[in-house]
Amino acid sequence: MLQEQMTLPVGAILQDMYGERYRVENLLGKGGSGAVYMVSDRQFGEHVFALKELIRPSGQERKRLLFECELLKRLDHKSLPHVYHVFEHEKLHRVYLLMEYIKGKNLEDLRREQPGQRFSLDLTLAMMTPIVDALVYLHHQEPPIVHRDIKPANIIMPLDGNEAVLVDFSTAKEYFPDGTITIFGHFSPGYAAIEQYSAKSGTDLRTDVYGLGATLYTLLTGATPADAVMRITAGKRIDPLRPASSLISTIPKPVSDAVQRALSIYKEDRFPTVEAFWNALRTDPIEQQEQQLLLRLPDTPLPPILEQDVKSLDTHHSAHPPDELQSKPSRKRVRVSALFLAVLLLVGLGFLLHTVHPSLPGPSTVATTVPRSALTPTSTSILSPTANSSTLYPPLSPSYAGEINDIGAAHTRPIVYLKQIKQEQNHISGNFSGLGLIGTFTGTVSASGIVHFTVKIDAGMLVFDGNIKVGGDIRGTFNAVDRQGQSLGEYGDWNVITPGITAGCYTISKTFA
Numbered sequence: 001m002l003q004e005q006m007t008l009p010v011g012a013i014l015q016d017m018y019g020e021r022y023r024v025e026n027l028l029g030k031g032g033s034g035a036v037y038m039v040s041d042r043q044f045g046e047h048v049f050a051l052k053e054l055i056r057p058s059g060q061e062r063k064r065l066l067f068e069c070e071l072l073k074r075l076d077h078k079s080l081p082h083v084y085h086v087f088e089h090e091k092l093h094r095v096y097l098l099m100e101y102i103k104g105k106n107l108e109d110l111r112r113e114q115p116g117q118r119f120s121l122d123l124t125l126a127m128m129t130p131i132v133d134a135l136v137y138l139h140h141q142e143p144p145i146v147h148r149d150i151k152p153a154n155i156i157m158p159l160d161g162n163e164a165v166l167v168d169f170s171t172a173k174e175y176f177p178d179g180t181i182t183i184f185g186h187f188s189p190g191y192a193a194i195e196q197y198s199a200k201s202g203t204d205l206r207t208d209v210y211g212l213g214a215t216l217y218t219l220l221t222g223a224t225p226a227d228a229v230m231r232i233t234a235g236k237r238i239d240p241l242r243p244a245s246s247l248i249s250t251i252p253k254p255v256s257d258a259v260q261r262a263l264s265i266y267k268e269d270r271f272p273t274v275e276a277f278w279n280a281l282r283t284d285p286i287e288q289q290e291q292q293l294l295l296r297l298p299d300t301p302l303p304p305i306l307e308q309d310v311k312s313l314d315t316h317h318s319a320h321p322p323d324e325l326q327s328k329p330s331r332k333r334v335r336v337s338a339l340f341l342a343v344l345l346l347v348g349l350g351f352l353l354h355t356v357h358p359s360l361p362g363p364s365t366v367a368t369t370v371p372r373s374a375l376t377p378t379s380t381s382i383l384s385p386t387a388n389s390s391t392l393y394p395p396l397s398p399s400y401a402g403e404i405n406d407i408g409a410a411h412t413r414p415i416v417y418l419k420q421i422k423q424e425q426n427h428i429s430g431n432f433s434g435l436g437l438i439g440t441f442t443g444t445v446s447a448s449g450i451v452h453f454t455v456k457i458d459a460g461m462l463v464f465d466g467n468i469k470v471g472g473d474i475r476g477t478f479n480a481v482d483r484q485g486q487s488l489g490e491y492g493d494w495n496v497i498t499p500g501i502t503a504g505c506y507t508i509s510k511t512f513a
Contacts, residue, residue, distance in 0.1 A: 107152035118222035150211030213262025402496030
């Protein structure tokens with residue numbers, strides 16, 4: 001009996017019903033009812049799989065594992081794991097699920113390694129975009145599939161640079177409106193909605209809205225949300241779930257409010273779908289500010305807008321969110337013109353407009369610098385439908401300084417410098433120093449403010465991708481790859497600013513601690 005409860009040793013051989021043999025290479029994790037191993041194919045040693053094990057499973061556990069296998073076998077999404085088959089070892093009283101092995105770390109482990117045990121808003125939303133895409137895919141199956149255990153520990157970030165993967169479908173179910181599907185009694189406190197504590201109340205798509213909200217709450221604040229049972233027993237007292245923005249002041253209020261609504265105790269108060277929740281997170285605070293500024297605009301005519309000025313203010317969403325969650329169309333020029341007029345008014349009053357625009361889920365924005373020439377009326381270069389190709393690309397500053405969050409390797413934040421930058425339309429080059437390296441970089445910048453450049457290293461290259469933000473900052477992610485384009489396991493996010501960002505005749509000086 002004792003032998004039956006022990007995990008399998010490295011080197012143990014298992015055979016499935018097809019005669020294929022697998023060798024245990026490593027123990028990936030274990031729990032009270034089993035373990036997960038990394039195994040290799042005995043015939044083709046380079047083929048590695050994950051093997052999920054249940055020891056002496058009950059009838060319900062066996063049913064759950066078979067359901068998980070059949071469920072995932074019929075799904076096809078890049079952020080969902082591939083499953084092959086289930087087989088049994090009668091002598092050891094164990095059942096196994098053979099599935100794709102994803103080399104990486106889960107977001108819970110990665111989160112705990114970060115300063116403050118939390119991620120930035122930009123990086124959180126970038127990492128979660130493929131997970132939201134996967135949830136939308138699941139919820140649009142016929143019948144819809146509810147995951148019911150969304151949490152950071154069930155999201156794997158592959159070390160090969162691919163997008164995040166949602167794992168552990170042992171608690172998933174197919175949702176029918178009549179509620180006839182059996183509900184397995186398993187959940188994660190803090191991430192489980194109140195309806196998961198009772199088989200009578202029934203779970204639906206809004207249960208995953210709660211889990212997604214709880215996951216974002218943890219990743220952004222570093223704190224697990226108060227458990228749903230604790231919250232509901234508080235009665236008329238103050239809800240023990242504090243808003244995310246009250247824990248981390250840099251979280252925008254619209255984002256905090258959206259997360260708070262997703263974490264509503266009662267399903268009826270949450271967003272009806274994951275799409276609705278994600279779209280609420282992507283509400284544009286710049287657009288809201290424009291509308292407020294428009295209310296203060298005078299009726300007197302103002303100077304005409306120069307075409308190049310509009311080009312420097314225009315913004316464009318460049319990320320690739322789920323198909324169902326496509327970004328809003330680019331701001332119309334009439335809105336851009338209104339914003340520009342508002343900036344002129346503020347500059348005239350001696351104020352500086354400097355707004356940080358959180359990108360959800362990673363839209364790019366272009367620096368809103370106001371050249372002096374824009375303050376003088378002119379009868380030429382008036383806004384027209386056509387554009388000169390030389391003004392399509394936002395100009396970069398001669399130099400930038402910032403930091404790199406090296407998640408994949410040292411988990412440090414070294415200073416990075418981009419200097420002596422040269423730009424010819426969309427082509428950029430310059431000197432790079434950071435991560436212990438000194439060299440040159442080459443790359444491109446798009447009309448919508450997407451920046452891409454590479455730095456050669458001995459083993460291959462560092463690949464940097466980013467977006468120009470309002471105010472001139474550039475933020476993005478990086479990945480180290482070898483000469484074949486395979487990830488070297490070093491990755492993270494980065495952000496840089498100009499040593500002195502100018503807006504009209506005003507200068508913002510930023511320093512690094």
